[in-house]
Amino acid sequence: MLNEKELNKYLVFEHNVAEIGRDYISQCRTDIDSRMIGVTARSNICSWYLSEKMGHTVSSESRGPEKSFILFGEYDERVLEIWSQPQPVKVCRTNKNNKKNWGSYTADFLVITKAGPKVIEVKDAAEIKQLILKNPDDWERLSETEVQYVPAIEAFEKIGLKHEVFVYSEDMRYLVANLEMMVQSRKSERLSNKLKTEILNMFEQSFGWSLYDLKEALNLSSYTPIIQLIDDGYLFVNSRDELLSQPESCMVAKSEVLAGEAKALRGRVKIYNEKDKGPYSITKIPSHAYAEEILIKLKRIEAGETGSNITRWKKIIREGSEKGLTDFQSLIPLKHLRGNRKSKLGTHVEKCLNDFLINEYANSQGISDYRSYINYRVIASEYHPYSDPVSRKTFIKKLLQIPPEVIAYKRGGKRAANAVVEPTDPSKRSLKSQLAWQSAAIDHYLADIYLIVNLKNEVFVMRPWLTAMIDLATSTILAVTISFSSPSKKSDAKVMRDCVRRHGRLPSEIIVDRGSDFKSVYFAALLAHFGITYSLRPSSHSRFGGEIEGFFGEFKKIWLCQRKGNVADYKNSRAVDGKFSPKKTAILKPYDFYKELLAFCSWRENQCNGARIISPQIQKENNERDYPFIGVPVEYNDEFILATAVDYKEYKVDFKRGLHIGRFWYWHPNISKVRGKKRKLEVRIDPENPYVVYALIDNAWVTCSNSQLNLFSAKDHVSQFVEGLLQLDAAEVRQSEKLEADELVVKMMREMDSLTENIPIINIDQSDDKQAVSVFKNIKKSAVEPIEIRYWGNN
Numbered sequence: 051m052l053n054e055k056e057l058n059k060y061l062v063f064e065h066n067v068a069e070i071g072r073d074y075i076s077q078c079r080t081d082i083d084s085r086m087i088g089v090t091a092r093s094n095i096c097s098w099y100l101s102e103k104m105g106h107t108v109s110s111e112s113r114g115p116e117k118s119f120i121l122f123g124e125y126d127e128r129v130l131e132i133w134s135q136p137q138p139v140k141v142c143r144t145n146k147n148n149k150k151n152w153g154s155y156t157a158d159f160l161v162i163t164k165a166g167p168k169v170i171e172v173k174d175a176a177e178i179k180q181l182i183l184k185n186p187d188d189w190e191r192l193s194e195t196e197v198q199y200v201p202a203i204e205a206f207e208k209i210g211l212k213h214e215v216f217v218y219s220e221d222m223r224y225l226v227a228n229l230e231m232m233v234q235s236r237k238s239e240r241l242s243n244k245l246k247t248e249i250l251n252m253f254e255q256s257f258g259w260s261l262y263d264l265k266e267a268l269n270l271s272s273y274t275p276i277i278q279l280i281d282d283g284y285l286f287v288n289s290r291d292e293l294l295s296q297p298e299s300c301m302v303a304k305s306e307v308l309a310g311e312a313k314a315l316r317g318r319v320k321i322y323n324e325k326d327k328g329p330y331s332i333t334k335i336p337s338h339a340y341a342e343e344i345l346i347k348l349k350r351i352e353a354g355e356t357g358s359n360i361t362r363w364k365k366i367i368r369e370g371s372e373k374g375l376t377d378f379q380s381l382i383p384l385k386h387l388r389g390n391r392k393s394k395l396g397t398h399v400e401k402c403l404n405d406f407l408i409n410e411y412a413n414s415q416g417i418s419d420y421r422s423y424i425n426y427r428v429i430a431s432e433y434h435p436y437s438d439p440v441s442r443k444t445f446i447k448k449l450l451q452i453p454p455e456v457i458a459y460k461r462g463g464k465r466a467a468n469a470v471v472e473p474t475d476p477s478k479r480s481l482k483s484q485l486a487w488q489s490a491a492i493d494h495y496l497a498d499i500y501l502i503v504n505l506k507n508e509v510f511v512m513r514p515w516l517t518a519m520i521d522l523a524t525s526t527i528l529a530v531t532i533s534f535s536s537p538s539k540k541s542d543a544k545v546m547r548d549c550v551r552r553h554g555r556l557p558s559e560i561i562v563d564r565g566s567d568f569k570s571v572y573f574a575a576l577l578a579h580f581g582i583t584y585s586l587r588p589s590s591h592s593r594f595g596g597e598i599e600g601f602f603g604e605f606k607k608i609w610l611c612q613r614k615g616n617v618a619d620y621k622n623s624r625a626v627d628g629k630f631s632p633k634k635t636a637i638l639k640p641y642d643f644y645k646e647l648l649a650f651c652s653w654r655e656n657q658c659n660g661a662r663i664i665s666p667q668i669q670k671e672n673n674e675r676d677y678p679f680i681g682v683p684v685e686y687n688d689e690f691i692l693a694t695a696v697d698y699k700e701y702k703v704d705f706k707r708g709l710h711i712g713r714f715w716y717w718h719p720n721i722s723k724v725r726g727k728k729r730k731l732e733v734r735i736d737p738e739n740p741y742v743v744y745a746l747i748d749n750a751w752v753t754c755s756n757s758q759l760n761l762f763s764a765k766d767h768v769s770q771f772v773e774g775l776l777q778l779d780a781a782e783v784r785q786s787e788k789l790e791a792d793e794l795v796v797k798m799m800r801e802m803d804s805l806t807e808n809i810p811i812i813n814i815d816q817s818d819d820k821q822a823v824s825v826f827k828n829i830k831k832s833a834v835e836p837i838e839i840r841y842w843g844n845n
Contacts, residue, residue, distance in 0.1 A: 051104055051131055052162065060130075065166045068210035075167055075211075078136040078160050095561065095594070097585040099124075100578060101132065102233075107578055109134045113585070114480045115172045115218035116158060118226040123161060125229045131162035136169065139209075141201035144187040155202060157213070168212045171199055175219040176478075195219075223481050225289045231677075232281040232294075234558065238679040241275035249279060253304050258312025261297035265676075272678050273297060288313050295484035297676070336382045344381045395440065402433045403440055403448055411449070412460040419446060465590035473593075483523035486673035487681030489585075490528055490557035492519045492545060493595060494537040494565070495602040500615040500636035501643050503534070503780055511615070511636045512780070514643065516605075517541040519549055520598045521557065524673065525659070526666040527601060527651045528553065531771075532644060534779035537565060539572045540737040543694040546576065547738065550690060555681040559583035563595060572697050579693055580682050601654075609650045613638060641772045692751050695734035695744050702730050709733065709754055711743055713777075716754035720747045739770075740777035 052060060061067040061075065098107040099120050110116035123132040141155040159170040173181070178197055181189045190198050197215045206213040241249075252264060261273055270276070277294060279285045285302050286309045292300040301312035336344065347363055363381060370380025393400060406426050414422065423445050430439035440448070459467035483489040495518070500511040512534050519529040529549035533541050549556055560582055562568040568586070577584040587594040610616045615636030638646075655667040662669075673680070684690055701709050705725055708717035711733065724731065724747060734744040734751070741759040744751045762770060 057162075060162070061167070067167065070208075071167070071210035074137060074209050075160065075162075078133050079131075081137065095585050095587055097559070097583055098574065098578070099583045100581045102236075103129070104132060107584070108132055111158070112172075112174075114223075115174050115216075118218055118222055119159065119170065119172050119216050121226055121229050121233070123159075125233055128164045129161055130164065133160040133162075134158065136160040139202075139205045141205045143201050144185060146184075148187070155205065157202065166212065168214055169202070169206050170214055170216050171202060172216045172218060173197070175217050178215075178217055220478055221290055224291060224293055227481050227484070228287070228289045228294050231680075232277060235274055235277045235281060235679050238274050238278070241278055245275055246279065246284070249276060250284065250304070257308050258301050258303045258315075260316075261294065261300045261302055264302060265297065272676050274677070274679055276302065293484065295677075332386060333382050333384070334379065340383055343383060344378055347381050348377060395444075396434075396437055398434050399430070399437050399440065402430050403445070406430075407449055407452055408456070412452075412457045415461055419449065422449075463590070465592070468588075468591040468593065471593075483521075485677050485680050486521050486524045486526065486670040487555065487557050489522045489559040489561060490519050491522060491561045491595060491598045492517065492542065492568070493563060493598040493602075494541060497532075497610065498606055498617045499610050499613060499638065499643070500617070500632050502636055502639050503776070511633050513617075514640070515541065516602065516647070517545045518598060518601060519545050519557075519560075520601055521666075521670065522561070522597055524666045524669045525597060525601075525662075526655055526670045528557070530647060530651055532640070532647065532775065534775065538567050539570055539696050540735075540778070542567055542573050543576075543696055543737040547686075547691070547694050550684045550686045554685065555683045556580055556582055558681055559585055561585040561587060561595075563587050564589045576693065580684060582682055604654065605647075605650060609646070613646075640775055641768060644772060644775075645768055688753075691736070692734065692744055695736050698733055698735045700730040701733050703728070709743065709745065711735070712740075714741065714756045714758075716743050716745075716756055718745065718747075718752045718754040720752050721745065721754070723747060737778070738774045740774050 057075075057079075061072050067075070094111065095113040097110045097113065097117055099110060099117065100106070101108045101120070101124055103124055108120050110120055120132065120134075123129040136157055136159070138154045138156040140152055142150050142152050143155075145151050157169045158172045161168050161170055178189070178191075182191055182197075188200050190200060192198060195217055197217055199213065199215055202213045248268060249264070252259065252267060259267070261276060264276060265273055273294070276285065280287060280294075280302065285304060286306045287294065287300055287302050288306075288309050291313065294300055299316065301309055301316060303309040303312050332340070351360060351363060351367075367377050367380045370377070395403070403426070406429055410425065410429070411417075411422050417425075420442075423442050426445060427439045453472075454470040455467040455472075458470045495516045497514050497516050500513055503510045503512050514532045514534055515537060517531050517533065517537065518527055520526070521528050529545045529552060531541065531544040531548050533544070535541075546556065560577060562573075562585070564586055567573060574584055615632050615638060617632045655670075656665045658665055664672075701711055703709060703721060703724065704715075705722065707715045708721060709715065709731065721731070732746040733754075736742050736744070739759075739762070741756040741762050743754050745754050762773065765773070
């Protein structure tokens, strides 16, 4: 990233950018993104990618085109800077009525390249085709891969900047995945010159090697040194056709030409090559019924039969032979072309039917198809009294032709529409994660079971929230935690800590939904701090997040349904007596539940689920061995613990006792340093340890502790986790107990007051020898209910 002096030299002396253009670039570099991405996103994943080149995150509004462009810019040495969502400009567009309208236009990126500054619009190739057909005056195709957006070109020419359109195509998917892996390999220690020479000398034996064979021949522990040589330009692969994550099939050579030859040799025996196969006409490859019919005709011809049919078939074969067709292909029937498939309905009848289905039927909740048809007949008789309404069969046929998402949207909104929309073409989708630690998802689930939180005269039961992190490539559960409070920043921090404690690293990308905790500044800043790509799934779209939801479903169906107190099958609550309700049958305590949850995760990771041929755990271990640079190494130390502590607020300092937060007092000797300077300190709350908080004193964070910390440190990790859970999350139960205890004190005082109400006031004569009546003796003789005290915690 250029400093101010370098930027001024770049703009003024090297590229002679006009002053108005320099002002625009300066504004884009100093201001935040001009708009929040993903506000109108329906089915695309928005990401914030931490650019090593820029030193901060760069936003992308789509997982395919825009994120790919960011990776190209990150990898390309000709790109000096890349800025997302630059400032908007006014452009003159052509509307559907062929009239010019002025409006605001925001490009996707501003890039500072060695060839000069450019403003970039990123579009998918399929979207470009539609735009050219829809707005040919604004969108022009210059070549197969070059397109220009005329209104933007004209607008940016006025300020002396170039505008270009980057066209993303499906054949870039492998290239993008390979570039991302090469960029990640740069984080590892560079290979030595000795190892570099050994690898290059292997190509004296063979001009091409697969990544796997080359690694095995050199007895390397991982693919890192080979990938680094590819990144440095000493070795080459077919980046658009092969994946570095598939080492057995990825061929490597010392030049692009030789890599292509090696691929061609291997490709001859491949079962499938990714190409656009396109639909094949039935006139080339017939159906089974057509094939049987053709074989019968050929047998009759070969048998020497005569007749008009035989003569006609022979003529068809001769005509087909002239077109280069075989006898079999020539006789393929053309029955599929028979008949008139045009609608026989009158225009007014069809219009009435379509209007009814789109407006009346789509907005009617719960009505049956039969009742809808009756309503249609009534409306049709009023709309076109001289034409009959369509039959019920035609009505149902037309109804089924309407895309289900159209009706679902009118009846249930965006979420309902997304649930029934047709799947996208699998061949056109972005590549899923191939290796462990490339991408992970985090989500929450309110467990279908009641746990016993405290047991006294009354049993307190609560349903726990599960927060899990799942690896999207291997389906391994990387981390899991539970909480009694609703999903929050604390839950997110706890699952991040659990991941680092277990594995010593975090995923390269974390994908989450649009819950308030995931969209918080705290969570976004936490991921940016560790260089993790932060991605948001589309809102109200059940098709996304299936991996993590699948884990929750497995836990519910396989494990929870067999534990007492579960509500997994508790559907008809009115048909069950109250004493058999899940709340009354709960027996598991948080300690037991957490241990069982960990046991289930361990069991699941060692099973070959679905179409897998190896367990998730084995696949993860293999990926970690072969590609150790994937993921973000993080050491579980004081810095990490502080970074994951939840942002909170300032607390007043009592210099006699310390900081009073919740039910505890916290102290650190450095607190005395602010005496006479500050009355409040900024404090971060630990999401797991109830006996420590972190206070900002003299520009340094210090750990303030409670006296119970010593006992807490002596417990095992599960006991520590559960104690922190109860102390920090079960506030509702604690409040209930406190309220009950306070009410009991008032009742006792009222009862004691009632004992003294009828006792007369006696004037005691000091000179009288009679013994005075003692009020306390009366109280002593009365029955007093013993006081029961409830304890929370261990003290």
